[in-house]
Amino acid sequence: MHISDGIIDTNICIVANVASVALVYATGKKTPIDDIPKMGMMGAALFVASLIHFPLAGTSIHLGLFGVAGIILGKRAFPAIFAALLFQSLIFQHGGLVTLGVNALNMGAGAFAAWLIWRIKVLPESLRAVLAGFFGIIVPVLLMSAEFHFSGYGRGIFFLFSVYLVAAVIESIISFSVVRFFRNIKPELLD
Amino acid sequence: MNRSILLCLIAYFGMSAVTMAHSINFETEKHAPLVTVKAFFSRTSPMVNASVMIYAPDETQPYQTGRTDRAGYFAFMPDAVGNWTFTIDDERGHKDRLVISIDQVFFYGNDEIEGETGAYPGAGESEKQVTGVVVEKNIPYVYRVIFGLAVIFGITGIFYGIKARQALQKNNG
Missing domain, CATH: 1.20.5 (Single alpha-helices involved in coiled-coils or other helix-helix interfaces)
Structure with a gap:
Protein backbone atom coordinates (compact mmCIF):
# COMPACT_ATOMS: atom_id res chain seq x y z
CA MET A 1 0.00 0.00 0.00
CA HIS A 2 3.02 2.24 0.40
CA ILE A 3 3.96 3.73 -2.95
CA SER A 4 7.73 3.89 -3.56
CA ASP A 5 9.62 6.74 -5.15
CA GLY A 6 9.74 6.95 -8.92
CA ILE A 7 6.25 5.62 -9.62
CA ILE A 8 4.11 8.72 -9.38
CA ASP A 9 4.98 11.87 -11.32
CA THR A 10 7.28 14.12 -9.28
CA ASN A 11 5.13 17.23 -9.74
CA ILE A 12 2.12 15.41 -8.31
CA CYS A 13 4.29 14.23 -5.40
CA ILE A 14 5.42 17.79 -4.65
CA VAL A 15 1.83 19.05 -4.66
CA ALA A 16 0.80 16.12 -2.45
CA ASN A 17 3.67 16.84 -0.03
CA VAL A 18 2.70 20.50 0.28
CA ALA A 19 -0.96 19.53 0.69
CA SER A 20 -0.20 16.94 3.34
CA VAL A 21 2.07 19.28 5.36
CA ALA A 22 -0.74 21.87 5.21
CA LEU A 23 -3.21 19.20 6.33
CA VAL A 24 -0.94 18.17 9.21
CA TYR A 25 -0.98 21.79 10.33
CA ALA A 26 -4.71 22.24 9.77
CA THR A 27 -5.73 19.05 11.56
CA GLY A 28 -3.04 19.26 14.23
CA LYS A 29 -3.39 22.89 15.31
CA LYS A 30 -5.33 23.62 18.48
CA THR A 31 -5.09 19.97 19.46
CA PRO A 32 -6.30 19.63 23.06
CA ILE A 33 -3.45 18.58 25.31
CA ASP A 34 -5.26 15.35 26.21
CA ASP A 35 -5.30 14.26 22.57
CA ILE A 36 -1.53 14.47 22.14
CA PRO A 37 -0.69 11.22 23.98
CA LYS A 38 -3.47 9.49 22.03
CA MET A 39 -1.95 10.73 18.78
CA GLY A 40 1.48 9.53 19.91
CA MET A 41 0.18 6.09 20.82
CA MET A 42 -1.77 5.81 17.59
CA GLY A 43 1.23 6.98 15.57
CA ALA A 44 3.34 4.29 17.22
CA ALA A 45 0.65 1.66 16.58
CA LEU A 46 0.39 2.69 12.91
CA PHE A 47 4.17 2.63 12.58
CA VAL A 48 4.39 -0.93 13.88
CA ALA A 49 1.19 -2.26 12.26
CA SER A 50 2.42 -1.57 8.73
CA LEU A 51 5.56 -3.57 9.43
CA ILE A 52 3.62 -6.77 10.13
CA HIS A 53 3.33 -8.53 6.79
CA PHE A 54 1.27 -11.54 5.79
CA PRO A 55 2.07 -13.48 2.63
CA LEU A 56 -0.98 -13.76 0.37
CA ALA A 57 -1.50 -14.78 -3.28
CA GLY A 58 2.13 -14.29 -4.25
CA THR A 59 2.37 -10.88 -2.68
CA SER A 60 2.23 -9.67 0.90
CA ILE A 61 -0.27 -7.55 2.72
CA HIS A 62 0.08 -5.68 5.96
CA LEU A 63 -2.17 -4.14 8.53
CA GLY A 64 -2.99 -0.46 8.35
CA LEU A 65 -5.20 0.35 11.37
CA PHE A 66 -6.46 3.45 9.56
CA GLY A 67 -10.03 2.62 10.54
CA VAL A 68 -9.08 2.40 14.20
CA ALA A 69 -7.10 5.64 13.87
CA GLY A 70 -10.14 7.37 12.36
CA ILE A 71 -12.42 6.09 15.15
CA ILE A 72 -10.12 7.11 17.99
CA LEU A 73 -8.58 10.31 16.65
CA GLY A 74 -11.05 11.58 14.06
CA LYS A 75 -9.48 14.23 11.86
CA ARG A 76 -6.41 14.26 14.10
CA ALA A 77 -5.50 10.84 12.72
CA PHE A 78 -3.80 12.61 9.83
CA PRO A 79 -0.74 13.94 11.72
CA ALA A 80 -0.31 10.51 13.33
CA ILE A 81 -0.47 8.77 9.95
CA PHE A 82 1.94 11.29 8.45
CA ALA A 83 4.45 10.77 11.28
CA ALA A 84 4.18 6.97 11.06
CA LEU A 85 4.71 7.02 7.28
CA LEU A 86 7.61 9.47 7.58
CA PHE A 87 9.49 7.18 9.95
CA GLN A 88 8.63 4.04 8.00
CA SER A 89 10.11 5.70 4.95
CA LEU A 90 13.20 7.03 6.75
CA ILE A 91 14.02 3.89 8.72
CA PHE A 92 12.72 1.04 6.57
CA GLN A 93 12.46 2.58 3.09
CA HIS A 94 8.88 1.33 3.33
CA GLY A 95 7.24 3.80 0.98
CA GLY A 96 9.18 6.60 -0.66
CA LEU A 97 10.07 9.92 0.87
CA VAL A 98 9.11 11.86 -2.25
CA THR A 99 5.80 9.99 -2.34
CA LEU A 100 5.24 10.57 1.38
CA GLY A 101 2.55 13.16 0.69
CA VAL A 102 0.69 10.88 -1.74
CA ASN A 103 0.83 7.97 0.73
CA ALA A 104 -0.26 10.18 3.62
CA LEU A 105 -3.20 11.58 1.65
CA ASN A 106 -4.25 8.07 0.54
CA MET A 107 -4.15 6.61 4.02
CA GLY A 108 -5.45 9.76 5.66
CA ALA A 109 -8.47 9.49 3.35
CA GLY A 110 -9.05 6.00 4.73
CA ALA A 111 -8.98 7.27 8.30
CA PHE A 112 -11.23 10.17 7.35
CA ALA A 113 -13.74 7.80 5.72
CA ALA A 114 -13.65 5.66 8.86
CA TRP A 115 -14.29 8.72 10.99
CA LEU A 116 -17.28 9.75 8.84
CA ILE A 117 -18.74 6.23 9.11
CA TRP A 118 -18.14 6.21 12.84
CA ARG A 119 -20.17 9.42 13.17
CA ILE A 120 -23.31 7.85 11.65
CA LYS A 121 -24.86 7.34 15.05
CA VAL A 122 -28.05 5.78 13.73
CA LEU A 123 -26.17 2.58 12.90
CA PRO A 124 -25.32 0.09 15.65
CA GLU A 125 -21.85 0.63 17.09
CA SER A 126 -20.55 -2.80 16.08
CA LEU A 127 -21.60 -2.28 12.47
CA ARG A 128 -19.98 1.15 12.41
CA ALA A 129 -16.75 -0.35 13.75
CA VAL A 130 -16.72 -3.10 11.12
CA LEU A 131 -17.47 -0.68 8.28
CA ALA A 132 -14.87 1.82 9.54
CA GLY A 133 -12.21 -0.89 9.60
CA PHE A 134 -13.21 -2.08 6.13
CA PHE A 135 -13.31 1.30 4.43
CA GLY A 136 -10.21 2.44 6.30
CA ILE A 137 -8.30 0.04 4.04
CA ILE A 138 -10.45 0.00 0.93
CA VAL A 139 -10.41 3.78 0.39
CA PRO A 140 -6.58 4.03 0.37
CA VAL A 141 -6.30 0.94 -1.84
CA LEU A 142 -8.83 2.35 -4.32
CA LEU A 143 -6.97 5.66 -4.40
CA MET A 144 -3.64 3.90 -4.85
CA SER A 145 -4.99 1.66 -7.63
CA ALA A 146 -6.39 4.73 -9.40
CA GLU A 147 -3.07 6.58 -9.06
CA PHE A 148 -1.18 3.60 -10.46
CA HIS A 149 -3.71 3.32 -13.26
CA PHE A 150 -3.39 6.99 -14.22
CA SER A 151 0.40 6.72 -14.03
CA GLY A 152 0.19 4.19 -16.85
CA TYR A 153 0.58 0.92 -14.97
CA GLY A 154 -2.43 -0.70 -16.61
CA ARG A 155 -5.28 -2.55 -15.05
CA GLY A 156 -3.19 -5.30 -13.49
CA ILE A 157 -2.84 -3.12 -10.46
CA PHE A 158 -6.51 -3.69 -9.69
CA PHE A 159 -5.41 -7.20 -8.72
CA LEU A 160 -4.06 -5.47 -5.62
CA PHE A 161 -7.56 -4.37 -4.83
CA SER A 162 -8.78 -7.96 -4.66
CA VAL A 163 -5.81 -8.94 -2.45
CA TYR A 164 -6.50 -6.06 -0.11
CA LEU A 165 -10.14 -7.11 0.22
CA VAL A 166 -8.79 -9.83 2.51
CA ALA A 167 -6.80 -7.22 4.44
CA ALA A 168 -9.96 -5.11 4.74
CA VAL A 169 -11.86 -8.05 6.24
CA ILE A 170 -9.04 -8.62 8.75
CA GLU A 171 -9.07 -4.90 9.57
CA SER A 172 -12.84 -5.05 10.12
CA ILE A 173 -12.36 -7.78 12.69
CA ILE A 174 -9.55 -5.84 14.39
CA SER A 175 -11.58 -2.64 14.37
CA PHE A 176 -14.58 -4.44 15.84
CA SER A 177 -12.41 -6.01 18.57
CA VAL A 178 -10.70 -2.72 19.41
CA VAL A 179 -14.06 -0.93 19.73
CA ARG A 180 -15.45 -3.69 21.92
CA PHE A 181 -12.32 -3.58 24.05
CA PHE A 182 -12.34 0.17 24.54
CA ARG A 183 -16.13 0.21 25.11
CA ASN A 184 -15.54 -2.03 28.11
CA ILE A 185 -12.24 -0.60 29.34
CA LYS A 186 -12.18 3.09 28.42
CA PRO A 187 -15.44 4.15 26.72
CA GLU A 188 -14.57 7.89 26.71
CA LEU A 189 -11.94 7.14 24.06
CA LEU A 190 -14.71 6.33 21.58
CA ASP A 191 -17.05 9.25 22.25
CA MET B 1 2.53 28.25 18.33
CA ASN B 2 4.54 29.87 15.53
CA ARG B 3 7.71 28.56 17.06
CA SER B 4 6.36 25.02 17.19
CA ILE B 5 5.38 25.22 13.50
CA LEU B 6 8.88 26.43 12.70
CA LEU B 7 10.35 23.54 14.69
CA CYS B 8 8.15 21.06 12.82
CA LEU B 9 9.19 22.45 9.46
CA ILE B 10 12.87 22.39 10.42
CA ALA B 11 12.48 18.81 11.65
CA TYR B 12 10.67 17.72 8.48
CA PHE B 13 13.00 19.34 5.98
CA GLY B 14 16.05 18.59 8.10
CA MET B 15 15.22 14.90 8.12
CA SER B 16 14.44 15.00 4.42
CA ALA B 17 17.85 16.54 3.82
CA VAL B 18 19.54 13.86 5.90
CA THR B 19 17.81 11.16 3.93
CA MET B 20 18.47 12.89 0.62
CA ALA B 21 22.10 12.35 1.63
CA HIS B 22 21.05 8.68 1.45
CA SER B 23 21.68 6.01 3.98
CA ILE B 24 23.21 2.89 2.46
CA ASN B 25 21.51 -0.44 3.07
CA PHE B 26 23.09 -3.83 2.63
CA GLU B 27 21.76 -7.30 2.06
CA THR B 28 24.26 -10.09 2.38
CA GLU B 29 23.48 -13.47 0.90
CA LYS B 30 25.67 -16.49 1.41
CA HIS B 31 25.47 -19.02 -1.38
CA ALA B 32 28.41 -21.34 -0.86
CA PRO B 33 31.10 -20.75 -1.98
CA LEU B 34 30.04 -17.18 -2.84
CA VAL B 35 29.05 -14.28 -0.66
CA THR B 36 26.96 -11.67 -2.44
CA VAL B 37 26.43 -8.19 -1.08
CA LYS B 38 23.76 -5.91 -2.46
CA ALA B 39 24.18 -2.21 -1.69
CA PHE B 40 21.21 0.07 -2.19
CA PHE B 41 19.76 3.40 -1.09
CA SER B 42 16.18 2.21 -1.43
CA ARG B 43 14.42 -0.71 -3.11
CA THR B 44 14.29 1.19 -6.38
CA SER B 45 17.71 2.79 -6.08
CA PRO B 46 20.67 0.35 -6.06
CA MET B 47 24.21 1.62 -5.52
CA VAL B 48 25.47 1.20 -9.07
CA ASN B 49 29.15 1.08 -10.14
CA ALA B 50 30.40 1.90 -6.64
CA SER B 51 34.00 1.13 -5.72
CA VAL B 52 34.27 -1.88 -3.38
CA MET B 53 37.18 -3.17 -1.31
CA ILE B 54 37.09 -6.47 0.54
CA TYR B 55 39.45 -7.10 3.46
CA ALA B 56 40.06 -10.58 4.86
CA PRO B 57 40.04 -10.96 8.66
CA ASP B 58 43.03 -9.27 10.32
CA GLU B 59 44.51 -8.09 7.03
CA THR B 60 45.22 -4.53 5.98
CA GLN B 61 45.76 -5.17 2.27
CA PRO B 62 42.55 -5.63 0.25
CA TYR B 63 41.66 -9.23 -0.62
CA GLN B 64 39.65 -8.07 -3.60
CA THR B 65 38.65 -4.78 -5.22
CA GLY B 66 36.06 -4.01 -7.83
CA ARG B 67 32.79 -2.29 -8.54
CA THR B 68 29.15 -3.12 -7.96
CA ASP B 69 27.10 -4.13 -10.98
CA ARG B 70 24.07 -2.24 -12.29
CA ALA B 71 21.83 -3.89 -9.73
CA GLY B 72 24.17 -2.91 -6.87
CA TYR B 73 25.58 -6.44 -6.38
CA PHE B 74 29.14 -7.45 -5.57
CA ALA B 75 30.23 -11.06 -5.07
CA PHE B 76 33.38 -12.59 -3.61
CA MET B 77 34.68 -15.96 -2.41
CA PRO B 78 36.01 -15.86 1.15
CA ASP B 79 38.88 -18.26 1.88
CA ALA B 80 39.02 -17.85 5.64
CA VAL B 81 36.58 -17.82 8.51
CA GLY B 82 36.22 -14.67 10.59
CA ASN B 83 35.02 -11.10 10.15
CA TRP B 84 35.46 -9.82 6.62
CA THR B 85 35.24 -6.10 5.97
CA PHE B 86 33.37 -4.75 2.97
CA THR B 87 33.87 -1.07 2.17
CA ILE B 88 31.91 0.76 -0.49
CA ASP B 89 32.31 4.25 -1.95
CA ASP B 90 30.33 5.67 -4.87
CA GLU B 91 32.81 8.59 -5.10
CA ARG B 92 29.92 11.02 -4.76
CA GLY B 93 29.97 11.28 -1.00
CA HIS B 94 28.30 7.98 -0.06
CA LYS B 95 30.58 5.63 1.82
CA ASP B 96 29.94 2.81 4.24
CA ARG B 97 31.52 -0.23 5.78
CA LEU B 98 29.98 -3.60 6.49
CA VAL B 99 31.44 -6.40 8.56
CA ILE B 100 30.44 -9.83 7.31
CA SER B 101 30.89 -12.78 9.60
CA ILE B 102 32.01 -15.91 7.75
CA ASP B 103 31.81 -19.11 9.74
CA GLN B 104 32.31 -21.61 6.94
CA VAL B 105 34.48 -21.57 3.81
CA PHE B 106 34.46 -23.73 0.70
CA PHE B 107 37.59 -22.40 -0.91
CA TYR B 108 41.12 -22.48 0.45
CA GLY B 109 43.28 -20.18 -1.64
CA ASN B 110 45.86 -22.16 -3.66
CA ASP B 111 44.96 -25.54 -2.19
CA GLU B 112 42.21 -25.99 -4.71
CA ILE B 113 41.44 -28.65 -7.31
CA GLU B 114 43.09 -31.55 -5.57
CA GLY B 115 40.08 -33.53 -4.67
CA GLU B 116 38.00 -36.20 -6.29
CA THR B 117 35.51 -33.64 -7.38
CA GLY B 118 38.08 -31.55 -9.23
CA ALA B 119 36.46 -28.49 -7.74
CA TYR B 120 37.01 -26.51 -4.58
CA PRO B 121 37.38 -28.72 -1.53
CA GLY B 122 34.04 -28.94 0.12
CA ALA B 123 32.16 -27.76 -2.94
CA GLY B 124 30.34 -31.06 -3.12
CA GLU B 125 29.00 -30.56 0.38
CA SER B 126 28.04 -26.96 -0.04
CA GLU B 127 24.61 -27.62 -1.41
CA LYS B 128 23.80 -29.91 1.49
CA GLN B 129 25.25 -27.65 4.13
CA VAL B 130 23.83 -24.34 3.00
CA THR B 131 20.11 -24.45 2.84
CA GLY B 132 18.21 -21.38 1.89
CA VAL B 133 19.66 -17.94 1.95
CA VAL B 134 21.00 -16.01 4.90
CA VAL B 135 20.08 -12.36 4.68
CA GLU B 136 21.81 -9.94 7.01
CA LYS B 137 21.24 -6.24 7.34
CA ASN B 138 23.60 -3.73 8.81
Missing part, protein backbone atom coordinates in the same frame (compact mmCIF):
# COMPACT_ATOMS: atom_id res chain seq x y z
CA ILE B 139 21.18 -2.68 11.55
CA PRO B 140 18.97 -5.39 13.05
CA TYR B 141 15.30 -4.98 12.19
CA VAL B 142 14.13 -4.88 15.78
CA TYR B 143 16.54 -2.03 16.59
CA ARG B 144 15.04 -0.02 13.77
CA VAL B 145 11.53 -0.63 15.11
CA ILE B 146 12.60 0.45 18.59
CA PHE B 147 14.36 3.51 17.17
CA GLY B 148 11.25 4.53 15.22
CA LEU B 149 9.00 4.10 18.24
CA ALA B 150 11.40 6.04 20.44
CA VAL B 151 11.43 8.96 18.00
CA ILE B 152 7.62 8.98 17.70
CA PHE B 153 7.20 8.95 21.48
CA GLY B 154 9.91 11.59 21.79
CA ILE B 155 8.11 13.92 19.39
CA THR B 156 4.85 13.30 21.27
CA GLY B 157 6.62 14.27 24.47
CA ILE B 158 7.98 17.47 22.94
CA PHE B 159 4.54 18.52 21.72
CA TYR B 160 2.99 17.59 25.04
CA GLY B 161 5.60 19.73 26.80
CA ILE B 162 4.97 22.70 24.50
CA LYS B 163 1.21 22.43 25.00
CA ALA B 164 1.58 22.04 28.76
CA ARG B 165 3.79 25.12 28.95
CA GLN B 166 1.33 27.12 26.86
CA ALA B 167 -1.52 26.05 29.16
CA LEU B 168 0.55 27.00 32.21
CA GLN B 169 1.40 30.42 30.77
CA LYS B 170 -2.27 30.97 29.96
CA ASN B 171 -3.27 30.12 33.51
CA ASN B 172 -0.58 32.35 35.01
CA GLY B 173 -1.24 35.18 32.59
